[in-house]
Amino acid sequence: MTAVDPANVDRLRTIARELRKRVLRMIHAAKSGHPGGSLSAADVVTVLYFSVMRIDPEDPDWAERDRFILSKGHACPALYCALAMRGYFGLEHLKHLREIGGILQGHPDMRKTPGIDYTSGSLGQGLSVGVGMAMAGRLTKREYRVFVLLGDGELDEGQIWEAAMCASKYRLRNLTAIIDYNHLQLDGGTEEIMPLEPLAAKWNAFGWEVIEIDGHEMLQILEALQRETNGPKLIVAQTIKGKGVSYMENVCDWHGRAPNDEELTLALTELGAQV
Amino acid sequence: MEQGIRRTIAYAAQMRYDVVRMIENVKSGHPGGSLSCVDILACLYFDVMRICPDEPDWPGRDRFVLSKGHAAPALYAALARRGYFPATELGKLRQIGGILEGHPDHNHTPGVDATTGCLGEGLSIGIGMALAARLDHADYYVYVVLGDGETNEGQIWEAAQVGAHYGLGHLVVFLDLNNLQFDGTLDEVLRPWDLSAKWKTFGWDVQDIDGHDHRQILRAVSKAKNRKNRPHMVICQTTKGKGAPVMENQCAWHSIVNLQQMNDCLPKLAQEIRRYEDILNAADVW
């Protein structure tokens, strides 16, 4: 089965739906967390963990593995579900998000959770860490690739641009950044808080190759992730915050609030009904 | 304009002498980057800016922020020659008891509008000033000189976004593109790619000029003043160490390489001053 095989695409869609349900159950159980951004990133995370990345859940620290950094750390429920579903740890842990003594912190913690390649949660720092990993890969002559998932809001941070310059200087073709471009940040729309456009032109000017895709279309995600480039690659993934749950889609309020019992049931029904 | 240009060129000559003299005198400081922005500062302080040296804190004045604070000697020379304080102070650069700190300090030196020296902060400060002007319905302009190396700093790009977002037409920024930073050329340290394209994509009005040509500098300012609603980036091609041949385009002359060589530059720089005796006072060669 090749990656872009229709069967594979169907399989990924099914997994993503399952992952979304788990994300919602998880945040519901914890009574806090960030559903909006987790759901917008769900498809990209699914493709990475279930089709693209070369990883070994039995050996989370395998030196040759591909690396993933969730720079928008608040979307960690999506990542935790992917890791659990891939077998890094038991699914039962998903019931204990954000609990004292649990392995799933409010933001990703590499020292507590198997499969997390780097600690994140404070916006703007993940790309720099990814640059370092890509440099180390080149230095140690290892073939792995490094993927960094950025939020759109965190592009306001200057450190992102420092890292962007650095990656292009070193022509890190083993580095891929993906922007989860859901157009909503905490205080409102990205264009209203701090305009990002022309986003692709900016990254081009900083020396990156840019691919623009629909971040919920499995085929497009797959193709973009697999395209070879001569330098660092940026995928601008157009997404919808809260994707998959009608009442959460494009609603800023669902950035950081847990669904109650009723809302959860409604959401699960919607996701179950989707084909 | 011609008489104006002769004046700014004359003061640039005076400032070049002062810069080399004061750094040589205290045996520490950054000659290369000070000399590369002398012409920009001479145009600003001796033609463009609406300022009042007798009243350094006059609320209606144009503001100036030297974001590349290590070029402080150039700023001090401009301020002294514009009458903010006696030129004798230039001899006490970087000394205890003097008013001229190693990097510009708002609280120490009359005429210094912002404290800088840590790269990357000055543009943000300038944006704050421009926003204050807008709130107060004041019509002053804010001028900022950025180093090229400091565009490595993320804070510059944070500020770039905000400046465009608020459409700060009264903000005019000069990028002193001498193409040499501390450790080497821009390309060697952190390839900037197309700086002009970067600023354009960030929503700025961009002009590219020769940063030693006073006519071009002054024209860039008047062009900027005619274009509203966008902050202005004037990318100035310059030569590090300009005016002191031994230093020109020499990365090492970011700091002092050889005191004797600095000293040797002085007679020629003093000679330049004498060409403008109608404007300058030759006795000011100290």
Next chain:
Amino acid sequence: MKVANRAPIATRDGFGQALCEIGATDERIVCVEADISKSTRSCLFAQHFPSRFFNVGVAEQNAIGVAAGIASCGLIPFVSTYAVFASMRACEQVRTTVAYPRANVKICVSHGGLTPGNDGVTHQGTEDMGLMRTIPNMVVIMPCDFTQMRAAVFAAAKYDGPVYIRGTRDAMPHLYDEEITDRYTIGRAIRLKDGGDVAIVAIGDMVSHALRAARELAGSGLEAMVIDMHTLKPLDENIVVQAALQTGAVVTVEDHNILNGLGSAVAEVLAERAPVPMRRIGLRDTFAESGPYPALLAKYGLAVADIVDAARAVVGRKERSK
């Protein structure tokens, strides 16, 4: 004292040399620099090991993140810049991407304290150690001379976890010979001189001043113990408590704000474990100004004479409280 006859040399040179030496024997050593390699002396490493030298430009926050990424792949990155920029410009990056995940990143800075003298306040790192000390998991070190700096760099490379090492721009007299390289232990202070009347606890460039103060005090009949507290964190608490019990009076000396640096660290230990009179020598919660390093020390109360006065005063208080 052969050691004392050697020409003084800045501790940043010790860093540059040591980094090269370990770079030659350990392929995992990498340097991440923010455009001032000639000043921090990482340029030596750059010459010898260009493939393991990354100049990320004037972008210190990114430098810290890059180093963290490199460390996570099993290499040992040394970040090299000035004290102000590593500790303050990149403070949160140090906390979140280095200290919290216990990344094996070494942050080695030049221009600590007042040593960048005439560059002025913007380049004088005088709060850095206090900030680094407040962050959990950090080890904070300031060696007092060239040889001890080399020892500290070697020790840091062996230690698994984040370390902050502060160097000087200006030359420092030699206090140690090569032998210290093997004996040097992070977190174990060195008693340089015994004495029963007062204990002077000093760090970094102030250690040689403390020794000179002790000699002056001896001239007036006061025997001062001198402790080289090269590791600010983890602090050698036992030596502090012992010194307090033995002498009953303590003076701390640091080229740093008296808040949250050595003075505070020692005060915390004394207050909880051995309350005795103490005095703190350091910048009195102020910024300094441009000027030559020795002149600044004198103007801001960090000269040998200030240490002597403080020692006498604190001994006086001990007598009164008896």
Next chain:
Amino acid sequence: MKTYSMRRMYGEALVELGASNRRVVILEADLADATKTCFFRKHFPERFFEVGIAEQNMVSMAAGLSLCGKIPFVTGLAVFVSLRVCEQVRTSVALTRANVKIVGAYGGLCTAENGPTHQCIADLGVMRPIPRMTVIAPADAVSCRAMVFAAARYDGPVYMRILRDNEPVLYSTQTASRFEIGKGHRLVEGTDVTLMAHGLMVSTCLDAAELLSEQGISASVVDMYSLKPIDVELILEEARRTGAIVTVEEHNVIGALGSAVAEVLAQEYPTALLCLGLKDEFGVSGSHSDLLEEFCLTSHHIADAAESMLIQVKNERGHTEIA
């Protein structure tokens, strides 16, 4: 006990302040609805600047605004407006002596479930060693309001830490209006031990004092809302009267109240001291109350710690007397 959210009160106080003082401007980094500066935005949109998630630029911008006569309040999560912007605070603000007020929302452990990246246990320690900074941490909503006005009156840089949840209200408006920067406030006068705290821990110490009184121990409780400058007189007065001081804070034991009190005591009046807080460690994810339990910052833990300290102090005094 009546409770009120400090951040809500902060937002309301800003509106009140903004109405009476046109020089007040607000800078926000994409958290207006959380930090409650959204109230100000609603009333005075022209004096509200949204700068995006770019805190360093925000702080230097504020310096620029203040240099042109404005009184900027910069608000953000405590960890980002202290650590992320540390050098900008030093150079653009403190060194410049710019009249900028920085408000760190959600100090301490109250961002609980979000985990250590968002909890802030180092902000006060990072701000305190910067010369010219004033550092305050009010204990309740009413004194928070008073501090907003005090900060606006004071000409110079201020860092103020505020909290998120509904915290107990301890003061009347009248009492709080007398609070000054550089002073502390004694809530209870005792003779055996002094509990000193800031922020949420002040009300916890009040509870601890009651528990102690059940054991026959008379405890002072002091609200040390001004960490810098700190009320040296009050510390010495307490040291002389009770001879035993316990500091309690939602912060690393290094760098903030514990260190400040240790410095004063060690230098001026050596006295038994016990510093409670996070013992130089990062937090974990969990509910706020679980975390306080985990890191021994509940009234029971404080009372127990104070009691054992007193026993130890008594023993040591006994030894000294015998000797």
